[in-house]
Amino acid sequence: MPRTAPSSRTASAAALLLALGLAATACSTGQQSGSGDGGVAKVDGKISITYLQKQGDQEYFVGEAAGAKAKAAELGVDLKVVNLGNDANKTVSEVQSALAQKSNGLIVVVPDPAVGPQVVQAARDAKVALLTSDDQICANGPDPAACAKEQLVPRIGFSGAQMGGEVGKRAAEEFTKAGWSAADTRVISAWKQDVTVCGDRVKAAQQAFDAAVPGVKTIDVATDNTPTGAQDKVAATVTANAGVKHWVVWGCNDENVQGGVTALANAGFKAEDVAGVGLGAYLACKDWKSGQPSGMKAALFINGKDVGALAVQTVYDKLKNGKEFPAEAFAPTRMVDATSWQDAGVSCG
16 A cells, blocks of 8 residues: 555654664663574675565565565665465475575564474574564574573564553553443453463453453453354353353454454444454454445554564674674554554555
């Protein structure tokens, strides 16, 4: 979507915030990589990076790849982007392929964190820089949630706690504005429960919501983080909870909330009886673009382009200048709704 001049200025401001955020994170943490990348040498010639993404055809990751490619072109980096889909086995084989093709650096978004130790070991053996974006992996275990901090591979993305907190806060505002009661309202919290960053998000959403609106019961719904998967699981949950008049929906991403909102609409709930707060805004905006009433009341805008660009810049800085990876670096976010998403620069394909 072409952007107007105000949106371009917003993008420039976001880029500045990204740069400042990276510097602040690097200085404040004082930590270096726990993935054992001390053997990675600086590169004097052209740098080659492979970006391996789960769900590469999803709107957010399409944007992330576009941001990575734009930054690579700016820096003169040879970048290859690989779509892993949801195949954990493909992650390992594509990492091996990238190493065989002499990539100097790897950026990975894994479909399954259980492959983390294999990915880390392969990068170590090849003395190649390894960075994750979005989701965490652990160097010595399958579960990042149970990983010692120094064994987490450096990550570029968003703060799960901050994002979830914003979602929960907005959900509480929607609940209060609607004038609903706790007795006949339920919260659906939907996410893929083996993804650490998803757990961080929904936990923070719950805490923020409960702090503002105590007493509303929450139903945790395990999904595969896709719209259809969430729709099926939420539909079953709604059927099992007859008598509930109003629903609040949040989740790990826009897919979960969109699926939940669709399931509720199919079950006969009107838009005014549903308060969905998405995370991403790339699907939420499609409801708003239609101009029809929707249970999707708001969404936290997370721009994949910013993450992709920052990930490439971070690997470049390490390989070209020897700058150590920060433990984490975060991109900015913004809450949007039907009245503000276009001004925020949300791309709605």
